[in-house]
Amino acid sequence: MIPTHWFLILSAILFAIGVCGVLTRKNGITIFMSIELMVNAVNLTFLAYARQFHQIHGLIFVFFVMAIAAAEAAVGLAIFISLFHHRATIDVDEANLMRW
Amino acid sequence: MAANYSVLLVAALIVLSLPVLTLFVLAPLVRASRPNKVKLEPYECGVPASSFAFDHRFSVRYFLIAVLFIIFDVETVFLFPWAIRFKQLGWFGAVEMAVFLAILLVGYFYAWKRKVLTWV
Amino acid sequence: MTWNDVVFLLPEIIISIGASLLLLAPVVGWRQRETSAKWSMLILLGITALTVIGCSYWVQEIPQSRSLAGMFALDGFAIFFKLIFITAIAMITLLSDDFLRESRYSVWEYYSLLGFALCGMMFMVSGMSLISIYIGLELMSLSSYILAGFFKNEEKSTEAAMKYFVLGAVSSGILLYGISLIYGVCGSLNLLDIGRALSTIITNDALMFGVMLLGAGLCFKMAAVPFHVWTPDVYEGAPTPITAFLSTASKAAAFSIFARIFYLALHDFQLDWSNVLATISALSMVLGNLAAITQDNVKRMLAYSSIAHAGYALLGIISLNSLGLRGVLIYSLVYVFANLGIWATVLMLRRHEYGGERVDDFEGLSRRAPFWAFAMVIFLLSLGGIPPTAGFIGKYFLFAAAIQAGFGWLAILAVLMSAVSMFYYLRLVVAMYLREGREADVAITRPLQIVAATCLIITLLLGIYPTPLINQATESSRWIGARAAIIPHAGR
Numbered sequence: 063m064i065p066t067h068w069f070l071i072l073s074a075i076l077f078a079i080g081v082c083g084v085l086t087r088k089n090g091i092t093i094f095m096s097i098e099l100m101v102n103a104v105n106l107t108f109l110a111y112a113r114q115f116h117q118i119h120g121l122i123f124v125f126f127v128m129a130i131a132a133a134e135a136a137v138g139l140a141i142f143i144s145l146f147h148h149r150a151t152i153d154v155d156e157a158n159l160m161r162w
Numbered sequence: 163m164a165a166n167y168s169v170l171l172v173a174a175l176i177v178l179s180l181p182v183l184t185l186f187v188l189a190p191l192v193r194a195s196r197p198n199k200v201k202l203e204p205y206e207c208g209v210p211a212s213s214f215a216f217d218h219r220f221s222v223r224y225f226l227i228a229v230l231f232i233i234f235d236v237e238t239v240f241l242f243p244w245a246i247r248f249k250q251l252g253w254f255g256a257v258e259m260a261v262f263l264a265i266l267l268v269g270y271f272y273a274w275k276r277k278v279l280t281w282v
Numbered sequence: 283m284t285w286n287d288v289v290f291l292l293p294e295i296i297i298s299i300g301a302s303l304l305l306l307a308p309v310v311g312w313r314q315r316e317t318s319a320k321w322s323m324l325i326l327l328g329i330t331a332l333t334v335i336g337c338s339y340w341v342q343e344i345p346q347s348r349s350l351a352g353m354f355a356l357d358g359f360a361i362f363f364k365l366i367f368i369t370a371i372a373m374i375t376l377l378s379d380d381f382l383r384e385s386r387y388s389v390w391e392y393y394s395l396l397g398f399a400l401c402g403m404m405f406m407v408s409g410m411s412l413i414s415i416y417i418g419l420e421l422m423s424l425s426s427y428i429l430a431g432f433f434k435n436e437e438k439s440t441e442a443a444m445k446y447f448v449l450g451a452v453s454s455g456i457l458l459y460g461i462s463l464i465y466g467v468c469g470s471l472n473l474l475d476i477g478r479a480l481s482t483i484i485t486n487d488a489l490m491f492g493v494m495l496l497g498a499g500l501c502f503k504m505a506a507v508p509f510h511v512w513t514p515d516v517y518e519g520a521p522t523p524i525t526a527f528l529s530t531a532s533k534a535a536a537f538s539i540f541a542r543i544f545y546l547a548l549h550d551f552q553l554d555w556s557n558v559l560a561t562i563s564a565l566s567m568v569l570g571n572l573a574a575i576t577q578d579n580v581k582r583m584l585a586y587s588s589i590a591h592a593g594y595a596l597l598g599i600i601s602l603n604s605l606g607l608r609g610v611l612i613y614s615l616v617y618v619f620a621n622l623g624i625w626a627t628v629l630m631l632r633r634h635e636y637g638g639e640r641v642d643d644f645e646g647l648s649r650r651a652p653f654w655a656f657a658m659v660i661f662l663l664s665l666g667g668i669p670p671t672a673g674f675i676g677k678y679f680l681f682a683a684a685i686q687a688g689f690g691w692l693a694i695l696a697v698l699m700s701a702v703s704m705f706y707y708l709r710l711v712v713a714m715y716l717r718e719g720r721e722a723d724v725a726i727t728r729p730l731q732i733v734a735a736t737c738l739i740i741t742l743l744l745g746i747y748p749t750p751l752i753n754q755a756t757e758s759s760r761w762i763g764a765r766a767a768i769i770p771h772a773g774r
Contacts (some may be wrong), residue, residue, distance in 0.1 A: 069589075070173070071177065071525075074173050074174050074177045075177040075181070075763075077177075078174070078178045078180065078181055079179045079181045080455070081178075082181045082182060082185065082300050083450075084448075084452050086185075090444070093448055094448075094451075094634055095449045097448075097452060098542065099275060099511070100452070100455035100456075100459070101455050101458065102456065103554075104459050104461075104462050106457040107459070107462040107463070107466065108462050108465065110466075110473045111462065111465055111466040114596055115469050115589065117412070117469070118464070118466060119471050120660075121468065122413065123412075123413050123416075123461075123465075123471065125239050125240065125243070125436055126413060126416070126417055127416075127458065128236055128239055129236055129237060129239060129240065130416075130417070130420045131236075131422075131424070132233055132235070132236035132237070133233060133424055134424060134451055134454075135209060135232050135270050136229045136230075136232055136233050137231075137424050137427050137428060137447065138447055138448075138451065139210045139228065139229050139232075140229060140428075141428075141431055141440070141444050141447050142444070143222060143225050144431060144440045144443070144530045145440050145441070145444050147440075148435075148437045148440055149437075154444070154448065157439060157441045157445065159438055159441050159519070160441065160442070160514070160518050162520055171487035171488065171490070171491050174491065177579065253769075265302065268302045268305065268306060271309070272305055272306060272309055275309030275310070277307060
């Protein structure tokens with residue numbers, strides 16, 4: 063059996079890549095993909111722990127996280143379409159109507 | 163059991179630095195950067211590109227369909243656990259699933275009536 | 283889940299069925315009947331409130347009734363907050379009425395989303411497992427993202443929605459990672475099991491890391507300082523009634539869930555997290571209040587003030603004693619009603635979208651509408667925590683709890699910062715009473731009057747005669763407060 067640590071380290075790496083993507087990218091859709099990466103890295107953590115504990119709770123949580131991530135994707139895409147409608151760009155650095 | 167996880171924080175620090183290193187330090191050093199016209203062209207299955215992607219926008223309806231697809235596609239994950247325990251859950255499970263599907267149908271009906279599914 | 287569980291979930295079931303019907307109404311030909319949208323929403327909220335009250339009689343017998351395999355609890359704490367949420371949403375429905383009539387956006391979908399957000403908040407505050415808490419939180423957040431961008435033809439509203447969405451999605455990812463690490467260390471997602479597991483586990487790095495990430499995610503939802511950056515922009519850009527929603531109901535929901543998680547699950551972790559949270563609380567109070575002074579836009583000023591109020595509410599969570607928990611309950615109620623009153627007054631001034639957003643717009647209000655100017659002063663005094671108003675009672679409990687828990691320095695800082703906050707609250711008072719106003723009209727409509735008057739009565743009545751509120755808060759927080767008291771703290 064593959065030790066749980068390996069899964070945890072992989073998911074930590076994926077999560078960190080996701081965070082880096084959110085922090086450095088400018089394109090809204092790319093940011094969005096990075097967020098999905100973060101969420102799926104968390105799913106991997108849950109699955110690894112659920113396997114280690116032989117528990118079903120972690121698996122159930124993953125189901126809900128998947129469904130919620132899909133709903134989040136739908137809302138996010140809609141918001142970006144709306145933004146594109148105004149600006150003809152989804153570069154998040156351009157969203158600067160409001161400052162301090 | 164507790165000590166097993168103390169490695170996690172260290173791991174987290176290492177992995178945080180990993181993408182930074184590879185994305186911003188290692189990759190620019192290692193990769194060859196010799197762009198030319200053909201390389202920068204978008205790949206269209208080997209067929210020469212007829213126009214730039216930004217010349218004509220995709221209809222917003224593609225995105226609407228995509229949004230609907232994501233939701234209805236993923237909601238099916240809840241059907242699988244019910245399906246493998248169909249017998250044990252019995253009538254209660256069946257009613258429960260009917261309620262769940264009814265909620266999905268409300269959304270579907272709304273989208274349908276708002277003419278999201280009609281391609282104009 | 284069995285048929286019995288349905289009874290516990292009845293309020294949530296009713297509100298979600300109702301919200302679905304509100305969504306369907308416009309597509310079956312009711313689109314134009316906008317007045318009936320408001321009334322349907324209010325009737326729906328009324329029925330839900332009655333069901334919650336019905337459930338509260340149930341709870342008198344058993345201190346905490348659980349269902350859905352222990353994931354959903356009905357206790358006094360949950361019922362107290364559910365009633366606050368329902369009342370707040372009803373008031374926001376009234377505030378939205380005229381605002382929506384002037385715009386061309388669909389009213390039905392708006393109320394439907396408010397209903398779903400309410401359902402999420404009600405489910406979340408009853409959550410006894412991190413799964414149900416997360417689902418409720420996301421239902422609330424997703425509805426709020428859409429509502430923030432509801433006026434999609436206005437660029438500001440869309441931009442606010444985008445900022446709120448991106449930062450909110452990242453924060454919920456971080457929260458999830460925290461949950462997953464806590465699950466990994468404790469082997470359970472149930473709050474009580476986590477609490478039990480933590481009393482035997484020696485603190486380790488993964489746990490520390492998990493709690494910090496969970497705390498960061500929750501701090502984002504309640505807009506505490508380092509995680510507050512979204513607040514001013516979203517509050518400014520969102521439609522004003524939605525800003526009212528975000529700064530009252532949504533905020534109270536974040537307070538409640540923060541309190542539930544930390545009092546039930548993480549009390550044994552107090553030694554480690556209390557100092558971090560104390561720093562966050564101090565930073566929120568200082569930065570929120572100081573930044574609010576410089577604002578000319580009322581919505582932004584109130585956004586910074588709400589950051590400061592998150593800092594005050596954290597006092598009750600850090601102190602981790604029954605006084606603090608009561609403080610959180612009382613303060614949430616007091617804060618929600620004072621704030622809703624302020625938003626009602628801001629909406630009275632609103633003419634053609636942008637009026638009522640600048641401090642200048644309040645000039646001369648005392649001559650144009652003397653009574654509502656007076657009401658505004660009462661609301662501002664309540665937020666500042668000045669004695670004859672209800673705000674004083676809330677702050678008194680929080681500060682007393684902090685002192686009792688040994689956070690005297692934080693209590694002193696909080697008192698000082700309350701004094702600072704009076705400075706910018708008084709700026710509005712000065713504008714209303716001492717400045718000559720431009721002769722601009724005010725739109726004082728019946729729904730706004732009802733909301734402002736109700737908030738005024740609540741704020742004054744509870745300030746002068748707070749005993750029923752204190753008794754109710756004591757009663758409602760008994761079960762959770764007792765949990766926290768059982769376990770001896772290392773920090774004492």
